[in-house]
Amino acid sequence: MSGRGKNAREKEVTPLILHxxxxxxxxxxxxxxxxxxxKRTVGSAIFARARESLLERMNQSHCPDQDGxxxxxxxxxxxxxxxANGDGEKSNxxxxxxxxxNSYEDAIMPFPGATIISQLLKSNMGKNGGSDSGFQGSGALxxxxxxxxxxxxxxxxxxxxxxxxxxxxxxxxLPPPTTASSFGRPPPPSNHNSHxxxxxxxxxxxxxxxxxxxxxxxxxxxxxNIIRGMSHSPLVRPSAGDHGQExxxxxxxxxxxxxxxxxxxxxxGSLNASTRSDCPSSILSSPGSRGGGVSVGEVYRxxxxxxxxxQQQHCFTQLVCSRQEQRQEERRQLKxxxxxxxxxxxxxxEKFYQIYDSxxxxxxxxxxxxxxxxxxxxEEDGNLSEDSIRSDGLEERxxxxxxxxxxxxxxxxxxxxxxxxxxxxxxxxxxxxxxEEDVESREGEERSGDGGMKRRAVAxxxxxxxxxxxxxxxxxxLNCAVSQVVDTVVKGFSSPKQVTGRHHGCHSxxxxxxxxxxxxxxxxxxxxxxxPPLTPDSRFGGGxxxxxxxxxxSPTSNYHSSNQRLHCFGDVIVPSPLxxxxxxxxxxxxxxxxxxxxxxxxxSGGGGGGENVNxxxxxPPPPHHPxxxxxxxxxxxxxSPPSFRHPFPLPLMGYPFQSPLGSHGGGAGYPPGPKxxxxxxxxxxxITRESVSIRTKMASLAGGHMGHYNHRQxxxxxxxxxxxxxxxxxxxxxDLQDMxxxxxxxxxxxxxxLSPNHLKKAKLMFFYTRYPSSNMLKMFFSDVKFNRCITSQxxxxxxNFREFYYIQMExxxxxxxNEGVTAAEELTVGRDAELFRALNMHYNKxxxxxxxxxxxxxxxxxxxxxxxxxxxxxxxxxxxxKAIYKVICKLDSEVPEVFKSPNCLQELxxx
DNA sequence: ATAATGCCTG
DNA sequence: CAGGCATTAT
Numbered sequence: 060m061s062g063r064g065k066n067a068r069e070k071e072v073t074p075l076i077l078h079x080x081x082x083x084x085x086x087x088x089x090x091x092x093x094x095x096x097x098k099r100t101v102g103s104a105i106f107a108r109a110r111e112s113l114l115e116r117m118n119q120s121h122c123p124d125q126d127g128x129x130x131x132x133x134x135x136x137x138x139x140x141x142x143a144n145g146d147g148e149k150s151n152x153x154x155x156x157x158x159x160x161n162s163y164e165d166a167i168m169p170f171p172g173a174t175i176i177s178q179l180l181k182s183n184m185g186k187n188g189g190s191d192s193g194f195q196g197s198g199a200l201x202x203x204x205x206x207x208x209x210x211x212x213x214x215x216x217x218x219x220x221x222x223x224x225x226x227x228x229x230x231x232x233l234p235p236p237t238t239a240s241s242f243g244r245p246p247p248p249s250n251h252n253s254h255x256x257x258x259x260x261x262x263x264x265x266x267x268x269x270x271x272x273x274x275x276x277x278x279x280x281x282x283x284n285i286i287r288g289m290s291h292s293p294l295v296r297p298s299a300g301d302h303g304q305e306x307x308x309x310x311x312x313x314x315x316x317x318x319x320x321x322x323x324x325x326x327x328g329s330l331n332a333s334t335r336s337d338c339p340s341s342i343l344s345s346p347g348s349r350g351g352g353v354s355v356g357e358v359y360r361x362x363x364x365x366x367x368x369x370q371q372q373h374c375f376t377q378l379v380c381s382r383q384e385q386r387q388e389e390r391r392q393l394k395x396x397x398x399x400x401x402x403x404x405x406x407x408x409e410k411f412y413q414i415y416d417s418x419x420x421x422x423x424x425x426x427x428x429x430x431x432x433x434x435x436x437x438e439e440d441g442n443l444s445e446d447s448i449r450s451d452g453l454e455e456r457x458x459x460x461x462x463x464x465x466x467x468x469x470x471x472x473x474x475x476x477x478x479x480x481x482x483x484x485x486x487x488x489x490x491x492x493x494x495e496e497d498v499e500s501r502e503g504e505e506r507s508g509d510g511g512m513k514r515r516a517v518a519x520x521x522x523x524x525x526x527x528x529x530x531x532x533x534x535x536x537l538n539c540a541v542s543q544v545v546d547t548v549v550k551g552f553s554s555p556k557q558v559t560g561r562h563h564g565c566h567s568x569x570x571x572x573x574x575x576x577x578x579x580x581x582x583x584x585x586x587x588x589x590x591p592p593l594t595p596d597s598r599f600g601g602g603x604x605x606x607x608x609x610x611x612x613s614p615t616s617n618y619h620s621s622n623q624r625l626h627c628f629g630d631v632i633v634p635s636p637l638x639x640x641x642x643x644x645x646x647x648x649x650x651x652x653x654x655x656x657x658x659x660x661x662x663s664g665g666g667g668g669g670e671n672v673n674x675x676x677x678x679p680p681p682p683h684h685p686x687x688x689x690x691x692x693x694x695x696x697x698x699s700p701p702s703f704r705h706p707f708p709l710p711l712m713g714y715p716f717q718s719p720l721g722s723h724g725g726g727a728g729y730p731p732g733p734k735x736x737x738x739x740x741x742x743x744x745x746i747t748r749e750s751v752s753i754r755t756k757m758a759s760l761a762g763g764h765m766g767h768y769n770h771r772q773x774x775x776x777x778x779x780x781x782x783x784x785x786x787x788x789x790x791x792x793x794d795l796q797d798m799x800x801x802x803x804x805x806x807x808x809x810x811x812x813l814s815p816n817h818l819k820k821a822k823l824m825f826f827y828t829r830y831p832s833s834n835m836l837k838m839f840f841s842d843v844k845f846n847r848c849i850t851s852q853x854x855x856x857x858x859n860f861r862e863f864y865y866i867q868m869e870x871x872x873x874x875x876x877n878e879g880v881t882a883a884e885e886l887t888v889g890r891d892a893e894l895f896r897a898l899n900m901h902y903n904k905x906x907x908x909x910x911x912x913x914x915x916x917x918x919x920x921x922x923x924x925x926x927x928x929x930x931x932x933x934x935x936x937x938x939x940x941k942a943i944y945k946v947i948c949k950l951d952s953e954v955p956e957v958f959k960s961p962n963c964l965q966e967l968x969x970x
Numbered sequence: 971a972t973a974a975t976g977c978c979t980g
Numbered sequence: 981c982a983g984g985c986a987t988t989a990t
Contacts, residue, residue, distance in 0.1 A: 818981085830975095832974095833973080833974080847972095847973090850973090851973090851974090852981095852982085854973085854974065854975085855981080855982065855983090856981080856982095858974085858975065858976070859981060859982080861975090861976085862976075862977080940976090941976095944975090944976090971990100972989100972990080973988100973989080973990080974987100974988085974989080974990095975986100975987080975988075975989095976985100976986090976987085976988100977984100977985085977986085977987105978983100978984085978985085978986105979982100979983085979984085979985105980981100980982090980983085980984105
């Protein structure tokens with residue numbers, strides 16, 4: 060067989076050889092088709108047609124161009140792979156995180172976001188100090204350096220420009236750097252790590268003020284960096300992941316010590332500083348000046364950038380002519396930035412969890428063995444290694460906690476957690492003081508001078524004021540920085556009335572924090588302050604909890620928490636937080652949708668199509684989002700799994716998340732498993748984690764995800780037949796309508812996609828029919844909303860079944876011949892036959908279905924047909940199977956009515 | 971033009 | 981199991 064196939068292929072490729080080849084197989088100029096050409100059952104065509112038309116109409120109303128969507132699948136495939144893979148690592152981390160998130164939620168929630176952030180910041184400092192340095196220059200976010208970075212990030216992400224979150228950082232083309240001096244001067248960070256220490260010392264000794272200044276700046280820079288780094292988070296959409304990865308690579312390179320990243324940044328910063336004002340285009344061209352080798356990826360990005368260039372220039376040009384345009388652009392960017400920041404904060408928190416998690420795990424594993432290779436594990440996670448300081452602290456904590464058993468963790472109450480955090484901070488401070496040298500030696504390579512400096516500052520602070528103060532300070536600083544950034548940006552433009560106003564409103568939405576004033580250094584009510592707590596809260600769906608816990612500083616809790624819930628992990632869509640805020644706060648935000656749209660648009664962009672997407676052009680995005688986003692109400696109610704919010708992929712979500720949601724009052728957002736029991740099986744978590752990766756998969760739109768789900772789902776008792784399909788793949792074909800279907804009210808069993816259970820069902824059906832017509836399939840899978848993709852998939856399934864079936868037949872027929880069987884009559888297929896076992900294993904793995912006798916007969920006939928054909932030497936004919944197919948296709952029997960029931964699996968398997 | 975099939979490959 | 985492709989049937 061294989062040989063034949065190969066020959067055929069060769070034929071196609073090298074037709075010239077044909078005349079030379081004697082091999083009959085090769086003789087065929089064209090690949091011989093063995094197509095059976097089986098008549099297509101038209102039976103009940105009328106009936107089916109009517110139904111079909113009905114369905115189609117439904118579909119059409121929502122998604123006229125299903126085809127187009129379908130095509131995306133293919134395209135997405137290729138691209139998706141890269142993205143998916145890239146995210147893989149992170150994904151794992153995330154999964155890990157998620158896995159335990161639940162247990163920690165309680166404990167973590169209380170943890171003051173500020174503290175977490177500060178810790179993260181510190182850690183980042185240590186790790187990214189060198190690479191981050193670039194950001195430092197941007198004392199003010201508006202600094203050219205930062206802008207360049209933003210440009211970089213954006214441009215790199217331009218591929219999927221649809222993901223605004225990517226460009227979160229400083230981004231918005233802000234007014235010329237007021238603090239030009241700060242960033243203009245060669246930021247210490249720009250230097251290689253090796254220099255860092257030396258610089259740090261002199262600085263600190265020189266001028267405390269300056270030190271603090273730097274400190275502050277560094278923090279800001281760090282924030283930016285973190286944000287930037289965050290963009291790689293696994294949660295980020297695949298497409299986003301692409302560029303994110305690139306960024307990551309660069310960053311890592313810098314961090315790694317080769318200095319590439321640093322160089323690059325440094326160049327960008329300086330270049331930007333010098334040229335930015337002159338001409339934006341120069342910025343764009345800056346890539347050329349980038350450090351060292353330009354990888355293919357970079358080239359690609361460069362191209363992207365160049366593509367964008369015209370637009371940018373245009374923008375600036377227009378600025379002269381009409382500032383409005385620019386403002387809009389800026390506005391948009393600002394928005395993006397804000398969103399990103401929020402997201403990043405959330406992610407920071409997650410990282411924290413992550414570390415915490417990994418540590419915990421390690422503890423669990425190594426409690427008895429001792430410390431083991433903590434560092435090793437940290438390295439594994441990559442991000443974890445970021446902060447040695449933090450790690451140290453964590454280690455300590457873990458040691459402590461570890462002895463108390465893992466269970467403790469989950470039991471920690473907020474207060475306790477907080478205390479621990481403080482203790483940790485103190486420990487850190489202490490350690491810093493005592494082991495500064497030691498630590499430095501260990502991390503010196505990674506840490507920039509700034510980082511070192513920072514650390515000292517931290518230590519000092521900690522010593523003086525204690526952990527709490529430190530935390531507070533950090534928190535404030537962070538908040539202030541954020542606020543300032545926001546304010547700066549906002550103020551930067553002569554605020555387009557609507558937009559700007561709205562933004563302010565959003566920020567100020569917090570009762571306690573009146574709009575712009577927030578940026579005052581001392582008591583800036585952090586617009587995003589509450590963010591951190593969000594995650595935990597969101598998971599619980601109980602905003603109230605967050606509120607009570609939040610007391611520590613962020614005046615606003617519910618608001619944000621609910622909001623966060625909305626976007627939490629909304630990597631995919633990131634429905635602008637602003638919008639959410641606005642709605643929640645009751646501020647009418649008519650335009651929100653419009654504005655947000657651009658962000659949302661990414662859906663398809665991920666694939667391949669969307670390079671351009673909405674870079675600078677205010678995209679007139681499709682007005683479909685509303686339905687996509689859970690209404691504020693929903694969110695507030697407890698749209699529990701924020702992390703699972705997938706704008707588009709929603710359909711998919713239904714399946715995997717079902718269980719998690721179930722516990723939360725039936726997950727308002729998703730259809731409760733039709734009639735199915737929520738399986739709270741141990742798999743729940745797995746499923747949950749899987750969900751994370753689903754995003755990636757979804758984004759990639761690649762096929763073959765089914766397999767993954769199968770593993771989880773195949774277990775019989777799991778999901779109902781409808782099991783909430785993962786509609787995945789085909790979800791693309793799907794329309795927005797699907798969303799509606801999935802939406803809360805639609806408890807209808809109509810599925811957008813095929814679930815593992817559907818596959819199972821199809822396999823069982825194969826015992827009755829080998830050649831089901833599409834109409835038949837539609838009847839038997841009435842719980843599936845058919846579209847071309849679904850139909851094709853089902854047909855493909857059966858095609859695959861047949862393939863396997865016939866392969867087995869041929870195999871066993873030949874085997875029989877080899878064994879000396881001479882008469883077909885000698886061949887019988889019983890339930891104990893090897894052939895049957897093979898088939899049963901394939902179509903009825905669990906063996907929980909009684910294979911109809913008829914199937915045995917058909918199998919026997921088939922086997923004999925093959926036997927006879929082979930014996931007769933018909934197999935020489937490339938299409939020799941065709942005859943057999945024709946015979947077999949007539950042997951289809953009626954499929955029991957039970958199969959028409961969506962719950963048939965239960966019923967069938969129950970027996 | 972589209973659906974359906976089969977073959978091959980991953 | 982799915983994608984891609986070629987072929988065939990409608």
